[in-house]
Amino acid sequence: xxxxxxxxxxxxxxxxxxxxxxxxxxxxxxxxxxxxxxxxxxxxxxxxxxxxxxxxxxxxxxxxxxxxxxxxxxxxxxxxxxxxxxxxxxxxxxxxxxxxxxxxxxxxxxxxxxxxxxxxxxxxxxxxxxxxxxxxxxxxxxxxxxxxxxxxxxxxxxxxxxxxxxxxxxxxxxxxxxxxxxxxxxxxxxxxxxxxxxxxxxxxxxxxxxxxxxxxxxxxxxxxxxxxxxxxxxxxxxxxxxxxxxxxxxxxxxxxxxxxxxxxxxxxxxxxxxxxxxxxxxxxxxxxxxxxxxxxxxxxxxxxxxxxxxxxxxxxxxxxxxxxxxxxxxxxxxxxxx
Numbered sequence: 001x002x003x004x005x006x007x008x009x010x011x012x013x014x015x016x017x018x019x020x021x022x023x024x025x026x027x028x029x030x031x032x033x034x035x036x037x038x039x040x041x042x043x044x045x046x047x048x049x050x051x052x053x054x055x056x057x058x059x060x061x062x063x064x065x066x067x068x069x070x071x072x073x074x075x076x077x078x079x080x081x082x083x084x085x086x087x088x089x090x091x092x093x094x095x096x097x098x099x100x101x102x103x104x105x106x107x108x109x110x111x112x113x114x115x116x117x118x119x120x121x122x123x124x125x126x127x128x129x130x131x132x133x134x135x136x137x138x139x140x141x142x143x144x145x146x147x148x149x150x151x152x153x154x155x156x157x158x159x160x161x162x163x164x165x166x167x168x169x170x171x172x173x174x175x176x177x178x179x180x181x182x183x184x185x186x187x188x189x190x191x192x193x194x195x196x197x198x199x200x201x202x203x204x205x206x207x208x209x210x211x212x213x214x215x216x217x218x219x220x221x222x223x224x225x226x227x228x229x230x231x232x233x234x235x236x237x238x239x240x241x242x243x244x245x246x247x248x249x250x251x252x253x254x255x256x257x258x259x260x261x262x263x264x265x266x267x268x269x270x271x272x273x274x275x276x277x278x279x280x281x282x283x284x285x286x287x288x289x290x291x292x293x294x295x296x297x298x299x300x301x302x303x304x305x306x307x308x309x310x311x312x313x314x315x316x317x318x319x320x321x322x323x324x325x326x327x328x329x330x331x332x333x334x335x336x337x338x
Contacts, residue, residue, distance in 0.1 A: 015323065083117045087121060087124070090124075092120075093120065097120060098120065101116035101120060102116045103247065104168075104172070105171065106247065107178070109174065109223070110174075119171065122166075123164055123167055123168075127160045127161075138155060139152065139156075179249065181221065182218070182221045182224065182249055182254065183286075184286070185220075186257075187286060189214055189221055189225065190276075190279035191279050192210045192213055192214070193207075193210055194275045194276050203232060203271070207226075207232065208229035210225050211226035212226075227244075227245075228242070228245045242258040243258065245258050253278075256278060257275075260274045260278060
């Protein structure tokens with residue numbers, strides 16, 4: 001019984017086997033895309049619980065009226081209490097540091113203020129843990145015997161510094177993504193606020209309406225506007241609700257909107273005209289940012305074009321010819337038997 005002839009190869013790889021593997025991966029990708037398209041969920045559904053908790057806190061009068069005491073409101077848990085006691089005994093816990101971490105968590109969309117203590121505790125523990133592990137692996141087990149002392153120390157220092165910066169890098173990453181999402185939807189939100197103001201709605205009703213309309217397209221912005229509407233309804237000073245919005249969003253445009261709102265509440269200036277001017281400015285800024293990205297696109301696409309697109313194009317064009325030439329030379333070698 002004669003063996004079946006081998007299939008065509010390219011660079012030592014069986015073309016049929018590689019094609020089968022790529023087809024299986026493509027089928028799995030299509031199934032995943034269909035699953036994600038069918039199981040679309042409301043992005044505001046996860047945020048309803050935190051908004052309801054904030055409403056209940058405001059109803060029960062837990063929130064203090066002083067801005068200085070705002071950062072000290074922390075829900076007590078056993079874990080955070082132990083972390084707080086440990087940090088306090090080591091005298092590394094400062095009120096200003098806790099307030100800064102709490103603001104970063106709020107800007108990242110994390111409402112639990114007690115996690116600030118966990119972040120500070122992680123800054124202290126992670127460098128010790130990963131530093132000890134890396135020292136044992138590098139110096140104890142001599143994992144890299146061919147490396148010099150300078151290289152080993154550089155690796156040890158890099159691991160320790162990265163472990164110290166890891167919590168801040170994670171929070172800053174979430175914060176930047178959330179800020180970009182808020183920036184994208186802010187001009188549309190201001191246009192809707194202008195419409196609501198001209199229709200005669202109050203400020204809190206306008207914020208609530210905009211949050212419902214933009215909740216699906218821009219869930220982060222809808223979350224912030226909904227929380228602002230709740231605070232406008234329950235806080236004793238409406239100015240604090242706008243200050244809390246600027247506190248939670250690290251964006252100069254939002255600070256400008258909150259300043260406009262505070263001045264409107266204080267001096268009775270026309271709200272619709274001021275918001276219309278701000279909306280036009282933010283929309284022009286968004287257009288300029290898009291044009292800037294479009295102008296950088298040819299230079300950015302040069303490297304992917306050379307590394308990924310052109311080799312694939314050459315393989316598609318020259319691959320069949322290379323397979324035919326290889327089969328022709330293999331068939332014409334002396335001593336070859338069919």
